[in-house]
Structures are given as C-alpha cells and as structure tokens.
Amino acid sequence: MPLLHISLRAGKPEAYRQAIFDSLYRAMREALNVPEDDQFMTITEHDAANFRYGASYLGVARSDDLVFIQITVFDTRTVDQKKALFRRIAELLGDSPGIRPEDVFVNVIEAAKENWSLGHGIAQFA
Template identity: 80%
Template sequence: MPLLHISLRAGKPEAYRQAIFDGVYLALRETFDVPEDDQFMTITEHDPANFRYGASYLGVARSDDLVFIQITANDTRSVEQKKALFRRIADRLGESPGIRREDVFINLVEVARENWSLGLGVAQYA
C-alpha cells in the first residue's frame, strides 16, 4: 500500500505527469508486488523559487527536470527489492516521459503495517 508524493518544477504537460504516475506504478507492481488498482499518488508542481536541489551532490549532475519521488510503504521489502525498485523507476521514467536517470530522485519511507488507515477509520493492516 504505497503512498507517493511526487514533486517537480511547474510547466510540464499533463501527458508528461501521467507518464510519471504510470511508470512509477508499473515499477512498484514489478518489484514490490503492489496489487492492481493500489494507486495512491499526488504530483505537486513548484515554481523555480520554490524548488531547490543540489546540482552535483554526490557527483550526480542534476538538471531543472529533476523529479522528487517520495514513497511511503510497509517495512516488508528486502534491500534487493528496494534496489530493483529504484533501478526500475529510473528505467521506466527514462522510457517515458524521457527523464534522465540523473534527474530521478527517490526517497523510500518505511512504516509499520499498523500505521495505515485506508478509509472508514479502520487500521486495515493491523
């Protein structure tokens, strides 16, 4: 049950943003075994004054096309699955909408299963 928050600079067309949703979702299905229709995602666009990044931190040459992807998910995946997810997201977003690997920034936040309520005020995984 991942929850995604995606941030990028404003100005990309809707098809570009939808391709990000689709690519990340498919990568999650392929590497984290996320069920069909388990899609809870937002994209937030920022003007240049409200979007800052290290252009070369850790030797990665980032551009203004940088996309921040924060994924909150259950703490149940192996290190190998996490690495596979990161690679697959970068691959898929490179294919469509054409984002350079250097511009795919991913942060995985892991939580205990009981920390979710998917509606109705019920802790479905507890």
Template identity: 65%
Template sequence: MPLVQVSLRRGKPAAYHQAIFDRVYRAMRETFNVPEDDRFMAITEHDASTFSVSPTYFGIARSDDAILLQLTVSNTRTREQKQALYRRIVEVLQESPGLRPEDVFINLVEVLPENWSFGHGIAQYVANKS
C-alpha cells in the same frame, strides 16, 4: 499501499504527469508486489523559487527537470527489492516521459503496517489480526 508523492518544477503538461504516475506504478507492481488498484499518488508542482535540488551532490549532474519521488511504504521489503525498485523506476521514467537517470531522486519512508488507514477509520492491515 505505497503512497507516492512527486515534486517537480512547474510547467510540464498533463501527459508528462500521467506518464510519471503510470510508470512509477508499473515499477512498483513489478518489483514490490503492489496489488492491482493499489494506486495512491500525487504530484506537486513548484516554481523555481520553491524547488531546490542540488545540481551536483554525489557527483551527479542534475538538470532543471529533476524530480523528487518520496514513497511511503510498509517496512516489509528486502534491501534487494528496494534496489530493484530504484533501478526499475529510473528505467521506466527514462522510457517515458523521457527523464534522465540523473534527474530521478528517490526516497523511501518505511512505516509499520498499523500506520495505514484506507478509509472508514480502520487500520486495514491489522484490523483482523489479534
């Protein structure tokens, strides 16, 4: 159920993109109990003129390799699970594709379970509930 949207600067190879997909999915499975095959992700690349990330906000030195990860999730996770997810995403992206921890910006957008439809125009999470 998480919908993952990744924004980054243009120019990375397909293997770099795939590593991001695979590693973020792995982190979600390990910390958020995301089921097998629950994988909905997109990467959007930007030219330098359409991608702006503060190089120093909060005293964090970011490079041109910074990425923005926005995950839309159901509002069912604890604060501890969220913090574990943030840590794990940074760990696995550092392993591959080799992102610096300073370059990983993560934002969670929480929505109610009835705000999801996975097809057929049905809100699957609430369709069978009274």
C-alpha cells in the same frame, strides 16, 4: 500499499505528469509486487523560486527536470526489492516521459502496517 508524493518544477504538460504516474505504478507492480489498482499518488508542482536541489551533489549532474519521488511503504520490503525498485523507476521514467536517470531522486520511508488507515477510520492491516 505504497503512498507516493512526487515533486517537480511547474510547467510540464498533463501527458508528462500522467506518464510519471504510469511509470511509477508499473515499477511498483514489477519490483514490489504491488496489487492491481493499488495507486495512491500525488504530484506537486513548484515554481523555480520554490524548488531547490544540489546540482552536482555526490557527483550526480542534475537539471531543472529533477523529480523528487517519496514513497511510503510497509516496513516489509527487502534491500534487494528496494534496489530493484530504484533501478526500475529510473529505467521506466527514462522510457516515458523521458527523464534522465540523473534527474530521478527517490526516497523510501517505511511504516509499520498498523500505522495505516485506508478509509472508514479502520486500521485495515493491524
């Protein structure tokens, strides 16, 4: 039950943004065994004045095409699954829409299953 928040600089066409959604969904299906139709994602676009990053922090040469991806998931994933997810996200976003691996910034936040309600005010996984 991943929830994704994606942030990028404004100005990319709709096809580019849709390719991000598609690539991220595929990466989660492959690396985390996310069920079919488990797609809960948002993209927020920012103008240049509201988008800041360390252009060379930790020796990674980032550009204005940087994409921040924050993924909240159940706290049941292994370190190996998360590493596979990071790798697969960078590969797939490189293929479509063509984002350089240096511009893929991913953060995973883990939450216990009882901390989720997917509708109707019910804790479906508690």
